[in-house]
Amino acid sequence: MIDLPKTASVVVIGGGVMGASTAYHLAKAGARQVVLLEREPFFGLGATGRCAGGIRHQFATEINIRLSQHSLRLLDELEAETGQPALVRKCGYLFVLTRPEEVTAFERNVRLQRSLGVPTEWLSGDDVRRRLPSCVFPDALAGTYLASDGLADPNSVVMAYVNAARRLGARCLTDVKVTGIELTGGRVTAVVTPDGRLTTDCVVNAAGPWSAPVAALAGVALPVQPVRRQWLTTSALPSLQADFPFVIDFAQSLYFHPEGQGLLTGMSNPSEPPGFDQSVDPAWELVHLEAAARRLPLLEQAGVTSRWAGLYEVTPDAHPILGDTPVGGFFVVTGFSGHGFMHGPICGLLMAEWIASGQARTLDVSALRLSRFADPERTVEYNVV
Numbered sequence: 001m002i003d004l005p006k007t008a009s010v011v012v013i014g015g016g017v018m019g020a021s022t023a024y025h026l027a028k029a030g031a032r033q034v035v036l037l038e039r040e041p042f043f044g045l046g047a048t049g050r051c052a053g054g055i056r057h058q059f060a061t062e063i064n065i066r067l068s069q070h071s072l073r074l075l076d077e078l079e080a081e082t083g084q085p086a087l088v089r090k091c092g093y094l095f096v097l098t099r100p101e102e103v104t105a106f107e108r109n110v111r112l113q114r115s116l117g118v119p120t121e122w123l124s125g126d127d128v129r130r131r132l133p134s135c136v137f138p139d140a141l142a143g144t145y146l147a148s149d150g151l152a153d154p155n156s157v158v159m160a161y162v163n164a165a166r167r168l169g170a171r172c173l174t175d176v177k178v179t180g181i182e183l184t185g186g187r188v189t190a191v192v193t194p195d196g197r198l199t200t201d202c203v204v205n206a207a208g209p210w211s212a213p214v215a216a217l218a219g220v221a222l223p224v225q226p227v228r229r230q231w232l233t234t235s236a237l238p239s240l241q242a243d244f245p246f247v248i249d250f251a252q253s254l255y256f257h258p259e260g261q262g263l264l265t266g267m268s269n270p271s272e273p274p275g276f277d278q279s280v281d282p283a284w285e286l287v288h289l290e291a292a293a294r295r296l297p298l299l300e301q302a303g304v305t306s307r308w309a310g311l312y313e314v315t316p317d318a319h320p321i322l323g324d325t326p327v328g329g330f331f332v333v334t335g336f337s338g339h340g341f342m343h344g345p346i347c348g349l350l351m352a353e354w355i356a357s358g359q360a361r362t363l364d365v366s367a368l369r370l371s372r373f374a375d376p377e378r379t380v381e382y383n384v385v
């Protein structure tokens with residue numbers, strides 16, 4: 001039986017990167033009695049622990065680029081801030097473009113990135129082929145590359161925030177599933193679990209792919225759908241070039257990045273229906289492996305050492321939802337649509353600022369409010385993998 005507190009100033013639901021970062025930043029800002037509840041036996045077993053670890057500035061909208069600028073700086077500073085490093089590896093991200101319409105869109109995106117101070121390089125098709133001698137890209141029309149994009153370690157980031165939040169007095173508990181949220185007069189009054197009830201007037205829904213069912217407990221409809229994505233890692237590839245970056249064949253949503261002595265590779269299934277199934281789809285793995293070996297024939301010399309599937313938490317415009325809801329005291333930080341690991345550090349800070357002062361201060365994120373979906377006009381993020 002878990003020793004659940006009877007009351008909390010803030011209850012954060014979900015112990016992935018969003019919940020851990022939010023709990024830490026609330027505690028750091030001086031909030032007392034912060035309680036983080038995770039239903040699994042360990043933190044970070046949801047989308048965060050199953051993600052590919054990519055961190056990048058190369059997005060198509062100003063808000064996502066700015067979230068990355070802040071968040072990647074926080075990842076660089078994580079060890080100084082919490083005592084635990086994010087294990088950042090700046091191997092660079094190289095998007096390979098094979099369709100004329102992608103070239104047009106990425107030209108616009110790179111102009112936007114540069115205008116915000118992100119020095120993304122533009123590559124010709126021949127530059128791409130020279131830069132990736134082990135790959136087969138006869139159809140590459142162009143590419144974009146940023147050396148300061150790369151990788152970080154999801155579990156290190158989650159545990160850095162959980163441990164630091166605990167040192168500041170937050171209660172971070174596993175094996176506690178939230179099964180109910182009580183309201184009085186349209187405001188949150190308590191959170192219900194099989195281990196007891198916590199009275200509180202503030203709840204943060206950081207339940208990632210499960211955030212819509214958690215929001216429904218408070219009577220809030222969230223347009224967030226879980227969509228399965230999967231990847232695998234390979235055995236050692238000693239002949240792979242040492243400076244192999246994070247490579248994305250954008251048209252196929254196919255990607256590779258260095259992992260241990262081998263590679264991690266994934267490919268998004270455009271026909272994957274929404275659902276909570278987290279088992280690896282063997283039929284899609286075959287499609288993926290064939291496509292991957294066509295681009296990187298070296299893969300035929302490697303074995304598969306691990307395979308994982310997890311869930312993206314997808315919104316209609318591929319942007320996150322951050323802020324308040326029609327229910328008083330009920331906040332959400334979710335819907336990152338495939339790039340939430342990298343935005344976890346800053347979004348936890350923004351969420352904590354919003355709760356403390358009614359708005360985020362470090363960055364204007366009013367465009368990310370849930371209420372935006374009432375407007376049929378949407379700005380959609382194009383650089384989704």
Ligand SMILES: Cc1cc2nc3c(=O)[nH]c(=O)nc-3n(C[C@H](O)[C@H](O)[C@H](O)COP(=O)(O)OP(=O)(O)OC[C@H]3O[C@@H](n4cnc5c(N)ncnc54)[C@H](O)[C@@H]3O)c2cc1C
Nearest residue numbers: 014016017018046047048051052054178208310340341342
């Ligand atoms: C295959 C894959 C690859 C990805 N690659 C990248 C990448 O390279 N870079 C990147 O930035 N992002 C990537 N992502 C996306 C990223 O993983 C997510 O956007 C991010 O981890 C979301 O974090 P979260 O904390 O919101 O959700 P989660 O990590 O899923 O955390 C939510 C937590 O809530 C808990 N929970 C749910 N319901 C309840 C309840 N009722 N009570 C208590 N707890 C509950 C869950 O158990 C879970 O631990 C990838 C995702 C996948 C699936």
